[in-house]
Amino acid sequence: RDKADLKQDxxxxxxxxxxxxxxxxxxxxxxxxxSGEVFLIE
Incomplete structure (x- = not known):
């Protein structure tokens, strides 16, 4: 999955x-x- 996919997610x-x-x-x-903001954990 690339960054564009992550942006969509x-x-x-x-x-x-x-x-x-x-x-x-x-x-x-x-x-x-x-606040409900979502963070990606790699």
């Missing part, structure tokens, strides 16, 4: 609750801070 995750986002992908692990 972040756009999608903006609209998905954090726990749902974790279920959404088994390739990448995302963490969210209290």
């Amino acid at each position: 972040f756009a999608i995750f903006d609209y998905i609750p954090f726990k749902k986002a974790l279920e959404y992908t088994d390739e990448l692990l995302y963490l969210a801070d209290n």
Whole structure:
């Protein structure tokens, strides 16, 4: 997956609750801070 794909993912995750986002992908692990912003953990 390239950076364009990740950008698209972040756009999608903006609209998905954090726990749902974790279920959404088994390739990448995302963490969210209290504001709901999503961070990619490599």
